[in-house]
Amino acid sequence: MAAEDVPQDGRPPTARGRRTRDQMVEAAAELMQARGIAATGVSDVLSATGTGKSQLYHHFGDKRGLVLAVIDHQLARVLAAQPRLAPDADGDVAAWADDLLVLHRGGDGPLSCPLGVLSGQVDDDPVLREHQAAAFARWRDALAGLVARGRRAGAVTAAGDTVVLAGALLAALQGGLMLARLARDVAPLEIALDAALLHLGVLRPSSSDGSPRYERGA
């Protein structure tokens, strides 16, 4: 068995199977982000990928199984876009926020969270809703790691449980992003993140003009 054929995490045992599954998940994620879950039919995913119904049901069981895989996929995308959440990254929380603002700034910025856009659409299905809640909990826990590293580095001065602090940071990000998306303006996100960083007691280690961007009580 070639190395690429080693099964991982219940994914298909063959490289070809994994490629097909990945293609279907990516196509479904794109369609569901653009049109919504309800408006994305299984047949849309099949036409987009040139696959057959039997393959989809083989890999996912049903449409719900496909949505569960889409939630996992969107969480992975979100975490990959925030390399400072990796366990071996440094504790520069202000740089993490700056990275997000760079990502969303500008007229063509997404101003949208690939995971967050699904939240309102999984409310009626407890299985999907709990899976979505668990995805946000994993994101929050990765943020708690960043806050803990920031505290060890002296960048975070607020006391309190890092998971609680990270929960407040994630709420600010999601709420700020919702308001920014409506306004087609990154400012509400920037305001929300600045407040969350002030709450963490994040002092910017250094900045180009010598003055801290985040200053407690500013």
Place this chain on the structure above:
Amino acid sequence: MAAEDVPQDGRPPTARGRRTRDQMVEAAAELMQARGIAATGVSDVLSATGTGKSQLYHHFGDKRGLVLAVIDHQLARVLAAQPRLAPDADGDVAAWADDLLVLHRGGDGPLSCPLGVLSGQVDDDPVLREHQAAAFARWRDALAGLVARGRRAGAVTAAGDTVVLAGALLAALQGGLMLARLARDVAPLEIALDAALLHLGVLRPSSSDGSPRYERGA
């Protein structure tokens, strides 16, 4: 012309016309909050109210006009549920947050914002999206009034523009509510609001056990 027949704000000139219009808006708001805007047809609103298509088009022009009225209606509901946002209310920001937590706490708490649930559904229509953004801006401005009153009363110690401070508070509320709704648990909302109040430097004037619930840096 009887007093109740005086036209207000472009609403129908007769009491009967206003009643019919209000019934249609309330039914549409309820259906759209439960099922979503796209899944709510004009015919659903007509059956729910026993009205005719000509009345609906007379009052709203088209479905978009109906959704615009629903957004206004949901904002009015949201503001009515927060009496501490009235211009003549006091500046007790902590009590405002407590009121919200009481509203959402418990297994049967709504954990949902009548206005916020529409945000993801108006993204493709610039007219609806801008109307929704304007509704949130009105809510934020009412919160800025509360923050200003809180500052005059000495309850808010954070410096900075009240509209900016209110924007961070609204983002925390919306993001916290989204996470709380997913988890079917008020805790993420409480965490988000506590952080936002700490950011405002809100100190609780008094509490039953003598210790402030919100203490800066706690």
